[in-house]
Amino acid sequence: MSCHGIVSISHFDIAIIKRMSTEPNQTSLHTHSQRLMNCSEEELSLELLEVGVGPEIFAEIVRRYQRPIYYHCRNLLVSHDDADDAVQNAFIKIWQNASQFKGESLLRTWIYRIATNESINLIRKRKPTIDFDEAQPEMAEMITEDLYLSGDEIALKLQKAMCFLPFKQKLVFTLRYFEDLSYTDIALLTSTSEGALKASYHHAVKKLEIYLNVLR
């Protein structure tokens, strides 16, 4: 890809080069599904762009991203049932709108964005008058009564403290702290500048530290 005479190589270009160099051997050794299992995220994105979504590619996407998407939605929604609904809806939208993936971001970022939107839609459906600039401390009471808890007390306290954060700060903190997404990806995901994200994350961390000290 060239832009004003400057040659920039994206991760997709690297994936194409890798694929061209390894494709003859791999196709002879593995089946399509096995190759999908072993391919990188960039190669999977390229496969999705070239071939389109099929049962095998979709199954591979589900296999790779089901767990992180579930935990991401669970961190945002707290409730297991809500997180399950959000994950199901997100993957159905991925299946239906896979053709809209343009490869401008990582596949993971695109999937996280869809899951985040589904979580927000679910929150709005449960509480239409919600203000995302305010915290929802009532969610903290649901944590210990819900399913599938790790049993780590400090983690539970952190999760309770996160309920006292505004939704935007909670989202940034979750993506950065738990999912290890870069500020660039989070900026793409949330359509926010990196500077604003860093400030939000900093505020979130400071608030959480205070909450954790209080909860102790």
Next chain:
Amino acid sequence: MDLENEKIGPAFKAPDSYFKESESRLMQRLGIDITQLTGAAVSEAKVVVPVAQPVSVPLDTTGVQKRARKQDPITSKSVGINKQLDEVGNVEIAPLTFTTNENPEWVNFGAIPEVESALETPLDQQIKKVSYGDLLNQPPVENPVAESPVAEIPVGEMPVAPSEIAAPIENESTHELNEKASELISSSPVVEPVVAPLVEPVVASTDVPVVADSVVIHAVPESVGLDELESYITVNQPAPTPTKVDVAPEVVSQESAATKLVEEKPISLEAPATAFAPIAGRQKDTATPGWLGVAAALAAIVAAYFIWTAIQPPKLDQEEVVLQQDEATVPETPLDEPAQTDTIPDGLQLVEPLIMEAMPKYKEPNVYTIIDAADMPEKTKRALQDLEDHGLATFDMEDELFEELDLESL
């Protein structure tokens, strides 16, 4: 806590079974068959199928329950299954059904329709009362029992020997029967009388129809006296034969047809008898007059009213409440002074009198009023001053010694 340097893990941890179930649910919703995906791109590729291997170690079956057990539905106790006993046979008992909620004493069996009976004659007319003496006497065939309505039963349905025909109880007095029976019994005490089975008498149908009055005896309760007994006996009299009148045969035939219709469908203003309606005449009027119930109801209402008023909390007069509210709004103490509150905790209030008794009692100071202090000598004034200084007495001296300060002069 430093979150940046101290990494805390996630608070949630879902099992793999949930993710597999969620994945299969998702694929099912989208109509994707996971089993068709070769190479198992889905997570089922990671499923490890256990390989059956021969077990060389003998199983330790000590303490293992060897017999199957079942729970007794009645005693809720767990008992062992005995197959030999259980396989003897299963007896199915038909469910017991009751179709009435009435007291059986008041069921009018006579009103039960005869639909269930295959016989043409009603069931109550087929019942014949046969005494013990009749069976012993063996009445002849030409006994008037042939006149009973039972004689209409066809022979083919119930073939019975003519010797088994019993005489009706209406034809002989009970006294004579008992006498004959006692004579027979006394004459042959050794021989036990063989009682013939109770079979309804059947007589060959005759060409001439015999019409006789049949008496229907209803069940009579014990409380009924002899004078009322007649009301329980109904005599079925035959329809009167129409007298021959010189009328045209057509008219007679029309009249007979009309009377037949009327006889067949008698008009009755009463409600049709139902199977569970009380038998007429058995209900007795209650001895309690009706006004007594009304009076009892009124008394109950009045008692309930008094109880209700006694239960209610005392009502405050509205004026008093308003007055108290007005008083509460007016502050008794000036705003600049702190409001006096009872700072003693509730627990200490209980022991307050004990504490107050233990403490040295406060003694009111001795206050003496001295009116003409100005006229007192100096020695007396000094002595009084000494008393005040030592707290022994307080003197209220109305003189110029305690004049108010002139603030304006300062």
